[in-house]
Amino acid sequence: MASKKTIPVAVVMGSDSDLAVMQGCVDTLSEFGVGAVVRIISAHRTPEIAAEFAETAAKKGIKVIIAAAGMAAHLAGALAARTTLPVIGVPLISSTGLEGVDALLSTLQMPPGVPVATVAIGKPGAQNAAILAIQILALSDKTLTKKLSAFKKAQAQKVIEKDSALNKS
Numbered sequence: 001m002a003s004k005k006t007i008p009v010a011v012v013m014g015s016d017s018d019l020a021v022m023q024g025c026v027d028t029l030s031e032f033g034v035g036a037v038v039r040i041i042s043a044h045r046t047p048e049i050a051a052e053f054a055e056t057a058a059k060k061g062i063k064v065i066i067a068a069a070g071m072a073a074h075l076a077g078a079l080a081a082r083t084t085l086p087v088i089g090v091p092l093i094s095s096t097g098l099e100g101v102d103a104l105l106s107t108l109q110m111p112p113g114v115p116v117a118t119v120a121i122g123k124p125g126a127q128n129a130a131i132l133a134i135q136i137l138a139l140s141d142k143t144l145t146k147k148l149s150a151f152k153k154a155q156a157q158k159v160i161e162k163d164s165a166l167n168k169s
């Protein structure tokens with residue numbers, strides 16, 4: 001009997017209002033062939049669900065948790081407090097917040113012993129969270145390592161082509 005394949009990444013966000021930006025994260029994971037469990041869980045509005053999610057994620061086969069939130073963004077930290085899995089935090093810009101700086105500091109300034117690997121605010125952070133999760137998974141997955149190398153080469157090539165176009169005589 002074929003074994004059931006587990007989904008290695010969880011993308012958790014505090015609100016459905018975060019989904020448009022976090023779709024970039026899910027899409028990037030998908031481009032590398034990495035599946036994701038996508039959840040809306042709030043550290044403040046559904047704290048019990050957040051606790052239960054963090055405590056059971058590893059048992060379900062999740063290897064990396066990506067947690068995104070805006071405003072007083074405690075989601076990544078609240079999850080990191082209850083799991084030994086690596087947690088990547090994505091600070092988001094909320095329509096009523098302080099341009100994401102509120103979420104950046106809330107996500108980043110964790111006390112010693114409970115790290116959250118915090119990426120850039122908003123869209124670039126959402127994409128980088130996916131790439132960082134893939135890099136973690138690639139430590140034990142040669143196929144992903146090859147895909148990451150190809151991604152880096154393609155990225156470099158695009159810059160080289162833009163430079164050539166700009167400097168064409």
Ligand code: RP5
Nearest residue numbers: 014015017018069070071094
């Ligand atoms: C945070 O508060 C969410 O992550 C979201 O970025 C922000 C605003 O949430 P909504 O009021 O739009 O649901 O918890």
